[in-house]
Amino acid sequence: MVDEALCQAHGKCYAIASKVFGPDADGYEEHSGKGWVEIPPDRLEEARAAEDACPETAIRVIEDD
Amino acid sequence: MKSVDYETEFDLDAPDFPDRFDEISEEVLTKCPIVQSPALGGYKVVFRDEDIRTVAKDWQTFSNRFGYEPNRNGDDNARLFPLEIDPPYQARWRSVLGRHLGTRMVATKEPSIRAHVNDLLNGFIADGQCEFVEQYASQLPGRMFFSTFLHVPLEDLPYVQKATDDAVSVPIAEGESDEEYAARRQAGWNTVAEYLEEYLRKREKEPPRGDIVDSILEGVELDNGEQAPWKHKLFVMLDVLAGGMTTTTFVLAGLAHFLATHPEDRARLAADPSLHANAIEELLRYYASILALGRTAMEDTEVAGCPVKKGEMLMLAYSVGCRDPEIYENPNQIDIDREISSNLAFGWGSHRCPGNSIARLQMRITLEEMLRRIDDLELAEGVSAISHSTVTRNWDTLPLKFKPGNVESVELVEEKG
Numbered sequence: 001m002v003d004e005a006l007c008q009a010h011g012k013c014y015a016i017a018s019k020v021f022g023p024d025a026d027g028y029e030e031h032s033g034k035g036w037v038e039i040p041p042d043r044l045e046e047a048r049a050a051e052d053a054c055p056e057t058a059i060r061v062i063e064d065d
Numbered sequence: 066m067k068s069v070d071y072e073t074e075f076d077l078d079a080p081d082f083p084d085r086f087d088e089i090s091e092e093v094l095t096k097c098p099i100v101q102s103p104a105l106g107g108y109k110v111v112f113r114d115e116d117i118r119t120v121a122k123d124w125q126t127f128s129n130r131f132g133y134e135p136n137r138n139g140d141d142n143a144r145l146f147p148l149e150i151d152p153p154y155q156a157r158w159r160s161v162l163g164r165h166l167g168t169r170m171v172a173t174k175e176p177s178i179r180a181h182v183n184d185l186l187n188g189f190i191a192d193g194q195c196e197f198v199e200q201y202a203s204q205l206p207g208r209m210f211f212s213t214f215l216h217v218p219l220e221d222l223p224y225v226q227k228a229t230d231d232a233v234s235v236p237i238a239e240g241e242s243d244e245e246y247a248a249r250r251q252a253g254w255n256t257v258a259e260y261l262e263e264y265l266r267k268r269e270k271e272p273p274r275g276d277i278v279d280s281i282l283e284g285v286e287l288d289n290g291e292q293a294p295w296k297h298k299l300f301v302m303l304d305v306l307a308g309g310m311t312t313t314t315f316v317l318a319g320l321a322h323f324l325a326t327h328p329e330d331r332a333r334l335a336a337d338p339s340l341h342a343n344a345i346e347e348l349l350r351y352y353a354s355i356l357a358l359g360r361t362a363m364e365d366t367e368v369a370g371c372p373v374k375k376g377e378m379l380m381l382a383y384s385v386g387c388r389d390p391e392i393y394e395n396p397n398q399i400d401i402d403r404e405i406s407s408n409l410a411f412g413w414g415s416h417r418c419p420g421n422s423i424a425r426l427q428m429r430i431t432l433e434e435m436l437r438r439i440d441d442l443e444l445a446e447g448v449s450a451i452s453h454s455t456v457t458r459n460w461d462t463l464p465l466k467f468k469p470g471n472v473e474s475v476e477l478v479e480e481k482g
Contacts, residue, residue, distance in 0.1 A: 001156050004163030005419035026169065033167065035160045036153060055407040057122065057417050060156060 004033030006058035013050035013059060020047045021059075032058070072097050076104040077357055077380060083451040083458070087397040090388045098369040105135040105455070108378040109368075110357060114389040114409055116369045117381045120360060121413035124151050127360035127379060129416060134359050134455050135378050143254070145307055146300035152415050157285035158301055162419045165214070165277035171422040174213050177478065178426060181208045182434050184475045190438060193469035194445055198460050202317040203230060205427055206310045212477075214277055214305075217264065219477060228256035233311045261302045277305075309420045311457050312354040316424060317431055318460035319352025320345075322449065323399060324435060325442045325465055330401050335436045344401035345428045346408055351399050353384040353410040356458045383409055384458060441468040 002013075002021075009027035013020075020043050024030040031037050039047055044061070051059040069075070071093050076082070082089055090112075093100065098113045111117055120127050128151050131137070137149075147158040164170070185204055189195035207226045211217040217225065231253030238246070265282065273279040281301050284293045324331050334340055357380035362373045373379065386409050388396040393403070411418035418424070435442070447464035 001160065003156075003159050003415075003417075003419070004167040005159065006163075006417055006421070008168060028169070033160060033163050035157065057407075057413050057415075060152060060415055062152060 001036045001060050002029045002032040003058045006056040007032040008056050010055055012053045016053050017046035017050040072100050075100040075102045077455050083453050090385045094389055099371045108135045108380050110380045110382050112382050112385045114386045114392045117386045118413045124415050128363050131361040144300045145304035148304050154288045161280045166419050168422045177213045179430050180475050180477050182430050187472045190470040194466040197321045197463040197465050198318050202314045206313040210306055225260050228253045232257050262299050313424050315354035315458055315460045316352050318463050325444050346405045347401050347403050349410040350387045353387040354458050355383045356453050357382040438470050439467045
């Protein structure tokens with residue numbers, strides 16, 4: 001999930017992981033405020049890299065089994 | 066004064082900590098990155114930027130569901146949510162708050178906030194002096210919460226504001242015992258909780274307005290798929306209130322204190338508004354209002370090379386981490402040109418302050434209107450006092466003087482949605 005209260009449209013996540021994250025019309029992450037979103041297992045690594053790179057710590061990646 | 070052995074005697078509530086904040090922060094940051102405090106039944110404190118971020122981000126190992134400070138022994142009738150729950154349930158409430166507290170939604174509140182800012186300045190601008198905490202910094206956050214976001218009728222404001230002050234920000238009175246003070250705070254909380262509960266009940270029966278109250282009433286699912294119970298909705302309302310009051314009061318007072326004590330920076334900011342956003346980040350760092358917030362270790366682990374046992378509480382000292390010399394050159398100086406790539410003042414990880422955009426906006430508008438309306442600002446005679454209450458740094462009094470200015474006409478609009 002991308003926390004809408006924290007996303008400030010820095011754009012680091014979709015620069016690092018463009019297959020998982022993307023900008024909306026204003027540059028905010030397009031999934032922000034949409035709750036938990038499923039991502040394919042082979043994208044986990046880049047999603048985690050984006051999670052680490054976010055200067056607002058707005059991204060949460062969890063493994064659900 | 067006897068010297069304190071920080072590694073064994075550290076206490077977040079030590080009476081000399083507020084006045085010696087710079088010195089003590091420097092000492093612990095350079096000598097002991099983690100300490101064991103004997104106070105409040107015992108807790109550990111983490112100081113360095115890197116260690117705080119590591120712990121704060123790891124919500125699986127360091128849980129919030131056993132409370133945000135030591136000795137919160139599970140009174141399930143007075144919780145703060147989403148502060149005292151963990152993902153994934155916590156994240157569903159964050160989505161609700163984010164919808165209304167995110168940057169874009171908050172930007173639409175600017176006219177309302179500016180009207181309140183100017184109305185409060187009108188209250189003392191002709192006097193040439195003020196007690197800034199009492200007359201401004203403690204008032205604006207309450208107006209935001211109750212008027213701008215909750216749309217509580219303006220005539221109810223003094224009543225709920227008084228109760229809120231008693232609950233979160235009024236310091237101990239002279240001659241008042243610790244027990245009397247604790248009882249007064251609890252009574253304030255009860256009054257606020259009753260008011261908010263009654264307000265939620267009332268709004269539940271009314272047609273929806275699409276505001277944050279409606280979203281909270283709509284609720285979210287628990288992790289087992291059932292609907293969150295009623296009391297969780299009240300806990301969310303209380304958290305939004307508690308999180309945004311004394312914290313914002315502190316940074317607003319910090320802003321005024323800075324303007325009164327840094328005339329050269331003040332002149333630069335008045336001449337060049339493009340410096341404002343960066344200056345505000347630096348002021349949020351320097352006057353970081355969260356002294357520390359707690360996590361509980363869910364397993365035996367290690368932090369900063371120090372063993373931590375399952376069940377131990379770690380207090381993450383965000384305000385001290387904001388002074389880490391590993392990250393900031395001359396950390397105890399305000400440098401409005403300093404580049405802060407990632408501000409620790411709002412916390413870190415899944416519980417990072419969801420109200421950060423409102424805080425930043427209140428700071429920006431306060432800065433703009435004070436620069437526009439108030440000249441020759443200085444500290445006045447009297448005491449500028451800061452106290453600590455385990456979790457928050459509190460700005461209790463800040464007397465200021467300035468060239469008397471003119472009252473302006475302000476229209477406070479009751480918003481609908």
